[in-house]
Amino acid sequence: MIEAIYTFPSNFLWGTATASHQVEGENTNNDWWLWEQELGRIRNGHRSGKACEWWAGRWKEDFDRAATDGQNAHRLSLEWSRIEPMPGQWDHNAIERYREIIKGAIDCGLKPMVTLHHFTNPIWMVEQGGWLADEIVEWFERYTRLVVGELADLVELWITINEPNVFGYEGFLNGGFPPGGGSMRELYQAMRNMVLAHAASYHSIHEIQPEASVGVAHHYRGMNPARMWSPLDRWVTNFRSRTFNDSFPQAVSTGQFHMMGRRERFPQAANTQDFFGLNYYTTERVTFDLRKPTELFTRGFFPPDADLSPGDFIANEPAGMWKALQWAHGFGLPIYITENGVEDAEDRIRPRYLASHVREVWRAVNFNWYVRGYFWWSLVDNFEWERGWTQRFGLWELDVETQERRRRSSADLYAEICKANGLSTDMVARFAPQAFRSIFPGASLEKPEDQIAS
Numbered sequence: 001m002i003e004a005i006y007t008f009p010s011n012f013l014w015g016t017a018t019a020s021h022q023v024e025g026e027n028t029n030n031d032w033w034l035w036e037q038e039l040g041r042i043r044n045g046h047r048s049g050k051a052c053e054w055w056a057g058r059w060k061e062d063f064d065r066a067a068t069d070g071q072n073a074h075r076l077s078l079e080w081s082r083i084e085p086m087p088g089q090w091d092h093n094a095i096e097r098y099r100e101i102i103k104g105a106i107d108c109g110l111k112p113m114v115t116l117h118h119f120t121n122p123i124w125m126v127e128q129g130g131w132l133a134d135e136i137v138e139w140f141e142r143y144t145r146l147v148v149g150e151l152a153d154l155v156e157l158w159i160t161i162n163e164p165n166v167f168g169y170e171g172f173l174n175g176g177f178p179p180g181g182g183s184m185r186e187l188y189q190a191m192r193n194m195v196l197a198h199a200a201s202y203h204s205i206h207e208i209q210p211e212a213s214v215g216v217a218h219h220y221r222g223m224n225p226a227r228m229w230s231p232l233d234r235w236v237t238n239f240r241s242r243t244f245n246d247s248f249p250q251a252v253s254t255g256q257f258h259m260m261g262r263r264e265r266f267p268q269a270a271n272t273q274d275f276f277g278l279n280y281y282t283t284e285r286v287t288f289d290l291r292k293p294t295e296l297f298t299r300g301f302f303p304p305d306a307d308l309s310p311g312d313f314i315a316n317e318p319a320g321m322w323k324a325l326q327w328a329h330g331f332g333l334p335i336y337i338t339e340n341g342v343e344d345a346e347d348r349i350r351p352r353y354l355a356s357h358v359r360e361v362w363r364a365v366n367f368n369w370y371v372r373g374y375f376w377w378s379l380v381d382n383f384e385w386e387r388g389w390t391q392r393f394g395l396w397e398l399d400v401e402t403q404e405r406r407r408r409s410s411a412d413l414y415a416e417i418c419k420a421n422g423l424s425t426d427m428v429a430r431f432a433p434q435a436f437r438s439i440f441p442g443a444s445l446e447k448p449e450d451q452i453a454s
């Protein structure tokens with residue numbers, strides 16, 4: 001086989017992403033911990049418990065694995081409830097621990113990207129109204145200032161809020177996340193407060209650390225009309241995508257927040273991103289459905305021939321990554337893929353998912369778009385929110401009881417990609433032969449001598 005390789009720029013960041021509550025363990029002072037104690041909230045009654053024991057020190061062995069496998073960056077998040085256990089009271093031991101973890105990452109060659117808010121909230125903050133209270137903007141700014149003041153010498157890449165849309169819809173409309181759903185009005189209120197909190201946080205970071213690079217991790221869900229010929233399906237797809245995908249990024253780009261027919265101007269939120277963080281997982285078909293008021297009278301589903309993850313949660317749709325990148329590129333900022341991944345305990349679909357998605361990222365790079373890095377979700381299996389431990393996203397498998405880690409074959413593939421700073425025909429032939437033709441359409445799996453003979 002003639003070797004071909006899709007090569008990335010020399011300073012490209014290759015990493016994995018994690019979030020505090022999903023990996024640290026014993027996060028007893030936030031709303032998710034309380035939520036997990038309630039009957040029926042988490043699949044199979046699972047709890048985060050000790051998670052991956054990062055707080056107890058196992059971050060070190062996981063970072064070592066990542067670094068040995070050629071990664072040069074890691075995205076992690078800080079647990080607000082540890083840093084500020086009571087309003088205005090700072091736990092300096094917790095901050096010290098985060099310094100140690102972040103320094104540990106740097107020492108083994110992983111550039112840190114740090115998220116300030118990844119779904120979880122201190123209990124005191126929720127008791128005072130959480131994201132529906134207007135004071136959240138001040139609270140988030142105060143927390144930002146403290147953290148950035150303490151960590152600016154170690155961290156250059158900051159994410160203020162992870163997936164405002166997923167957090168908003170799950171928490172304030174659908175109810176999969178605490179506080180357990182509400183109404184369109186509450187969703188709007190939470191989202192607008194996130195726009196304002198992000199803007200305040202962005203400006204404070206730059207005041208303290210002018211050279212910092214700050215963004216949001218935006219979740220983009222690919223959506224195609226179920227029936228292309230149906231004007232109604234086309235209209236609702238467009239509406240669902242605009243509401244879910246576009247409202248937040250538009251607001252922090254233009255300063256105009258527009259959602260579900262309401263519009264507000266927040267000039268302080270205009271141009272408050274230095275890079276565009278993109279989380280992409282999958283693409284769905286969308287149709288009109290009167291029975292789905294909480295989904296804005298739309299219904300998303302995967303087609304019968306989709307290449308689905310074992311829990312039917314994610315369809316392997318790399319074309320959607322390309323669309324997501326085109327969309328992100330439209331914001332005119334450097335792009336980091338801040339999450340991309342698939343749940344797959346058996347590692348059956350992960351290798352082809354990984355290779356196919358990396359190939360789409362390369363296409364964007366090849367157009368000279370400013371794609372700066374790629375963070376796979378995730379390094380090791382971790383607590384998957386309302387789906388508990390039933391979904392496994394890790395390059396490394398975790399035995400939750402013994403804390404033993406076992407390498408999946410996708411870890412080998414990702415290590416080869418990171419070390420080569422590219423994706424080659426040889427890698428795809430060995431790890432994801434089913435995707436070979438779509439990834440390298442011009443190449444042949446056969447050896448040249450076989451080709452001549454045939």
Ligand code: GAL
Nearest residue numbers: 019162163166377384385393
């Ligand atoms: C994202 C989220 C992560 C992780 C991932 C896999 O929405 O930011 O925390 O759970 O999905 O489902």
